[in-house]
Amino acid sequence: MTPLNAQWRLAARPLGVPKPSDWEYVEEPVPEPADGQCLVKLEYLSLDPAMRGWMNEGRSYVPPVEIGEVMRAGGLGRVVESRHPDYGAGELVSGVFGVQQYALSDGKGVQRVDPTLAPAPVYLGTLGMTGLTAYFGLLDIGRPQPGQTVVVSGAAGAVGSVAGQIARINGCRVVGIAGGPEKCEWITEELGFDAAIDYKRGDLRAQLREQTPDGVDVYFDNVGGETLDEVLRRLARGARVVICGAISQYCAEQPPKGPANYMQLLVMRASMTGFLVFDFAERYPEGIAQLGQWLASGELRSREDVVTGGLERFPEAFLMLFRGENTGKLILQLTEAAA
């Protein structure tokens, strides 16, 4: 019997929150690698808010996923067959393999993974694009100085939890904004944030005022919307706002709400800067080495929120991101073995 490759292909461009029917579950024969290709059997899928943007038409930093195309996603798996000079059968690799069980790869963007240094899922999170996004976004764009106040939204999410810890390691006062007491307790008790703001408790303005008495020097924004607007009111002079994401707006059916308080950038001689981790590709080795060292020393903690049940659960697992149901890096496990 020919083994089958299960895939989720984009079936429709969602308006607002995606529905399971926006993808189509397809099974086709597992392909054969051509010369220069390897075949990867995926074990873990990275679930990221940015994937929602890839489903939209229009100008962005990568082309949209086309209708009928396998949904784009990062993943981690094992080379099962190879006609590629650099990757041999049995090796563990990460890359943008798509939402499918098997992927052909020409090696572009593929990283070798060493599971003896960290559990495999960590390579999709803290030692992957997630950790690198936090590392370069916070340090290169945010440029925090010791003693400064750094506010991170989406602080219990994959990127935010790492960004906040890097700020702490760099001697900053770190305030995380997260939803619910459990996440808030996790970032303060486990991750060493100085304070947490539970936006679900309401009166974000008063909570921010209380936790940032000297204003905000760096704001690492993953959520946008009202949270961004409220933090703008608290900027300190010369503040840097790092635009990493805007998860509160990705599923909005209306055009996104812009930050009405953006003129605080003028009042406070502040900047708001967007970035993409891909632009730092040449420095990935530096980032991975530093993140790995912090992980090894225990200064940095990594948490993966691994959903089991296999590829079929992709649509529902993906939506957890937009309901704030994950803590740390959301990962879909594709193997039946325990994580």
Add this chain to the structure above:
Amino acid sequence: MTPLNAQWRLAARPLGVPKPSDWEYVEEPVPEPADGQCLVKLEYLSLDPAMRGWMNEGRSYVPPVEIGEVMRAGGLGRVVESRHPDYGAGELVSGVFGVQQYALSDGKGVQRVDPTLAPAPVYLGTLGMTGLTAYFGLLDIGRPQPGQTVVVSGAAGAVGSVAGQIARINGCRVVGIAGGPEKCEWITEELGFDAAIDYKRGDLRAQLREQTPDGVDVYFDNVGGETLDEVLRRLARGARVVICGAISQYCAEQPPKGPANYMQLLVMRASMTGFLVFDFAERYPEGIAQLGQWLASGELRSREDVVTGGLERFPEAFLMLFRGENTGKLILQLTEAAA
């Protein structure tokens, strides 16, 4: 008969567009300078959009003008009596003297003016805070490179007209956004902008697309609102958005509209940065020297829109700014002599 000092004092905090009754016209005896002070008889008043912000309560880069206080404004006048060591009677000076005929000054922020180098009103415009704002905002915050595309809004206004010319002098393609055919003709025919966009003609998006085929590398924004949002859609990779002002929003009765397309900052790895000219005070001599040299060589043209009729006309003259009725620097002449 004791000479009288006419003043406009703030009477009420306006909601939206100021009314004449938001100020009170007062006459009081001309004060006597104390030791260390000089008395300035004002000849020209600088009318600036920022003055609208100074009428509001709340946190900003300067304290608000208090109710009952003389309205704050820059001006230029002659020292008529002096007990100040640095300024003698007869000297022409500029400074923040307020909306009044006579002002006492302790010399703080006062600049000596040489009317043999340029007509006096130019020292409130291109050779004053206006020109310096354009100079440092464009060059230090915008950092345009030769060959890049620079878009300036409020391009026929005091700051915009200078910023656009500095971009042209620096070898950029300069596109100005202004209201009406006369202003558009002025900036292209007289000031050497490469293109003008008349926002009153409608379809700003299509006009921008046509005039910025390679995208926008630097956007020098004086207006905010819809214009900012539309230019964000045109940003080139690594673009710099300079937030100099937001005149379209200063008289809004609703909370200002934020730039809904701000996530283009992420897509294009772009920044949006606010600034205040005051932070460049140590470099004013450099700016004035350069602006003066460009003026002298004819590379830079300065236009002052001088309203006559004296101090009594302040409220109506000020409102011209918000109706887009001025071209170049709006100045109220306080003397009866011809400008």
